[in-house]
Amino acid sequence: MRRVLSLSWPWVVLGCWLWAAGPVQAAPYEVEPESGGELELLALLEEGAISGETLAALLALRRAGVDPGLATRASLYGLPGLTYAQVDALLRQRAGRGGGRGRTADSEVPPLGFGEDPARDRRDAARAGDGGLTDEEARRLAAFLVRREEGRLSGDARLMMAFAASDGLLPPMALQVRAGGLGGLQAGVLVSLARRRPGAPRRDARRRALVVEAPGPSVLLPKFHVRWSGARASALLGTYRLGFGQRLTLDTTALPAPDGFLPDDGVRPPGALERECLVGGTGCEPEERLSEVTPDFGWDEGFRGLVGTVRGPLGPGAELSLTGFGSYQLRSVQRHAVLDRSLCTGARGGCRAPDVWVPLEDSRVEKLTARTLPGAFQEWAGGGNATLSLSSRAQVGVTGWVARPVWAVDGARLDFQPSARYPAGGGFGAVGLDAAWGHGAVDLFFEGARSFDSAPEGGGGFGALQRTVLSGERRELELALRYYGRDFANPYGGAPSGPDALEGLRARNELGARLRYLQREEGAWRVRGQVDAWTPPTDGAVPGSAGTLNVRASARADWLVWPLFQPSLQVELRDSEAGSDAACLQEEEADGCSRGRYGLIVRVRSEVADGVTLAAQYGHARVEEPRQAGPRYDGQAVLDVRLRPSESVRLGGRVAWRDEDLSERTRLRQELRTVVDASWAVFDTVTARARYAWVLDLKDALGARVPPDPPRHLFQLELETRL
Known part of the structure; x- marks a missing residue:
């Protein structure tokens, strides 16, 4: 049976590299996951490499599955890391081989049963299904791929629980x-x-x-x-x-x-x-x-x-x-x-x-x-x-x-x-x-x-979105233009927008543009970045907000030549022209009450041996707050270890330190989080997973506006069985 995912403690967003803004609503995936496994996706979230929305999208995609021999162009483009040119090449190759049966949506492809290690099976499925994926692409996308088998009963069941020592x-x-x-x-x-x-x-x-x-x-x-x-x-x-x-x-x-x-x-x-x-x-x-x-x-x-x-x-x-x-x-x-x-x-x-x-x-x-x-x-x-x-x-x-x-x-x-x-x-x-x-290389939407x-005081309004995509096999450039009127109130839309909200909705009262670029050479390097700028065309909830220019940019570069030394560089820029309390009142992110954020993250990943991976990173950011006289400086450090001693056992450990104001320890978040997790395929069809987290509040008890929390011990247990 295809493996399923268990989330945990979803908070964070730090940023990415190459002219960077924190991700906007409905932005394409910020990075290409090396693996779609649970531990790897959680690590990306906790590092700030992906947003909570991206994680939700990857979970939905992983749960539904995509059959490369049957999926539509839109469904294939939803797979992380594929450009439209690659998708079109897959469709041409599939048509040339006689694969696929017309226009079948991924919503029609039932998830398939795979063993505990689905990567090998799914690589075979990608090739057998005339999907045309390379071995490297099939390995990286294995967790999101399924194959259809008529007449075979398959399924899974997960029992999940979570508790703390204080419960x-x-x-x-x-x-x-x-x-x-x-x-x-x-x-x-x-x-x-x-x-x-x-x-x-x-x-x-x-x-x-x-x-x-x-x-x-x-x-x-x-x-x-x-x-x-x-x-x-x-x-x-x-x-x-x-x-x-x-x-x-x-x-x-x-x-x-x-x-x-x-x-x-x-x-x-x-x-x-x-x-x-x-x-x-x-x-x-x-x-x-x-x-x-x-x-x-x-x-x-x-x-x-x-x-x-x-x-x-x-x-x-x-x-x-x-x-x-x-x-x-x-x-x-x-x-x-x-x-x-x-x-x-x-x-x-x-x-x-x-x-x-x-x-x-x-x-x-x-x-x-x-x-x-x-x-x-x-x-x-x-x-x-x-x-x-x-x-x-x-x-x-x-x-x-x-x-x-x-x-x-x-x-x-x-x-x-x-x-x-x-x-x-x-x-x-x-x-x-x-x-x-x-x-050719151009797509218009x-x-x-x-x-x-x-x-x-409404009645409705107009919205418009236009995308121009210039795509090659290893690179893609996209320009997206958007306009959402003051009275455009659509609670069930998911179009891209800035993080500021008007009357509970983000895609409202906004005129903006987003430029996105990605390029990669398999086994060598990857570069991905975007710039997003927007302004409210009319006053929103706060008078004087009309015409305020907001800019977010993000970028990430990964060097992949040597498995023992794979450095990454991320850059983050968030800026509001006004810098008034308007952005502070509208911003929904944990550290969003600011007029500007400028950060840098350095990360090194190393495949020490077969089944042993180490990663270390440090991030530093300057944050300007409208209610503070001067800027504050944030810091974050992460050490991550992943072990696979056998085909049936996976182990992981992570130590993360975060300080939202390095100059003092009484006001914002200062914490140390240590996480240990394990996955064990007890039998071919049964897997047990466990996670323990120890969270220590580093705020000073003397002078803190809110007393520091006592040390917390958090547990998650999961038992999964597959047909």
């Missing part, structure tokens, strides 16, 4: 199961044990507030799917992701080139520890108010319902693809994103979030301190896409969707706050047109969209 509760657990391969059918399910989940909200007319049942344990079934795939049609019932075109009108896949729908059974592991007590006042015992516990497993609330695609030929070389979907999803929302219109004192901006109370014993009530209200509203959504393809490089499509939230709280006049990602007032949606054309909503 006084049963550990959170999640069970993920997927199976398929017979008759074109595939099924999957995600089951989770939540220990402290509040009940659904209801309204208390006497208090003019919301009331929820006290947080308690519950078994949840957040994701499931049954999918059927045929030669010209496919359908899915359950939870799914989907996207089209340039990700402007509709995309929830996080992939750089979405091409239809994917089953959604992903899960996020618990993050940082949090207070055990979720009720204020005297709602908990004293020890519960002071103790910390591991959070429950999390997941993205995508679409849930029915989606299907039908394709048919329209003359020589032409094909029409029709996709339709319908969704009914019970969605959670942040407490601060809700407003109660019965409590409004003036305009919409004067409405406050309702209080949320928890009834306790002895007729007492206390306020809920949890940030999220589960099942706060129901969302009905539907839409579709029609795409006419004249060739693999020329197509035109139209996409449209509409959604309507229905609040599940009877007797309350609830709506969304201006800071929520969903438009207020009722229904919302978007419609767009996309087109693509390519000849365009998508224009119009959003619409029922917001009192």
Whole structure:
């Protein structure tokens, strides 16, 4: 069975090399992973080489799998490190060999079962499937490749748990199961044990507030799917992701080139520890108010319902693809994103979030301190896409969707706050047109969209995205131009944008351009970089923000000639012309409250012996903060060791030090994190994984604004079985 991935502690973004900005939303992969294995991807995240969004995209790609003998041009381009010229060469080679059966999306390719070491099998699969990949490309992309075997049942099941030494509760657990391969059918399910989940909200007319049942344990079934795939049609019932075109009108896949729908059974592991007590006042015992516990497993609330695609030929070389979907999803929302219109004192901006109370014993009530209200509203959504393809490089499509939230709280006049990602007032949606054309080394892409909503001060707006790509076998240059209007409110778009947000959405009130370049010589060197600049065309949430120029650039160069000595250099530049509090208020990153960041990271990787890899890096950055008189200087150092003593055992160790202000130890993050992980293939079909992390807060207890955390001991365990 193909190996599956278990995440852990996803935070970080530091930057990359060759004129660098931290990655923007929906940016292409910042680096090419040497391996798609769990430990390697986690290492890239913790080093800051990739962003959280890139990790999510690679996980979705790895979970779905791409068959190089059947996949479309867009699906193949989603594989990290391939240029359009390489993809076109693969398609020509495949067509010359008679491989592939028409235009088959990667969403139609069920994941395949492989052994504990899938690299060899997948390299063989790439060649056997007429994919045309070289041995080096097949090795590097092995974790993302699958092959189709008709009539063979395959699947996997993962039982995951996480806990800390300080936990006084049963550990959170999640069970993920997927199976398929017979008759074109595939099924999957995600089951989770939540220990402290509040009940659904209801309204208390006497208090003019919301009331929820006290947080308690519950078994949840957040994701499931049954999918059927045929030669010209496919359908899915359950939870799914989907996207089209340039990700402007509709995309929830996080992939750089979405091409239809994917089953959604992903899960996020618990993050940082949090207070055990979720009720204020005297709602908990004293020890519960002071103790910390591991959070429950999390997941993205995508679409849930029915989606299907039908394709048919329209003359020589032409094909029409029709996709339709319908969704009914019970969605959670942040407490601060809700407003109660019965409590409004003036305009919409004067409405406050309702209080949320928890009834306790002895007729007492206390306020809920949890940030999220589960099942706060129901969302009905539907839409579709029609795409006419004249060739693999020329197509035109139209996409449209509409959604309507229905609040599940009877007797309350609830709506969304201006800071929520969903438009207020009722229904919302978007419609767009996309087109693509390519000849020789040039590819042109365009998508224009119009959003619409029922917001009192909105109604919808326009957005447009144009990409020009000049591609060669070993190099690629891309220029992307974008415009998102002040009222372009699309919560289900994934188009590239800067990190600053307006009313909960990034791709809004923005005029920008991004230049991206990559070049590599296999076994010699790689260079990758991008420059992104954008400005708000009108004032956003902060007056005077119009015309503010923001620039981000990032670049990375890797020298790969000698396995014993492979140095890398990364450079980072982030700059805001205004440098005012506007960027600080809008920035969502941990270190984003700044007008500028300029950093350098030096890394050395060494393949000491077969199965033994060492890596060391140091990063230094200058950060300018609008509320500080002078700049601060950050430092980060990482030492990583990877061992593979046998085919069935993998070991890893990592020591990471981070200091967000080298001049003092009382204000920001200063910590030392030591991680040890192990993977053991007990049998051919059973694998056990474990991870232990020791986190030490290095802040001084004397004078610190927030007292340093005690040393933390964090554990993750996973048991996987494959058919």
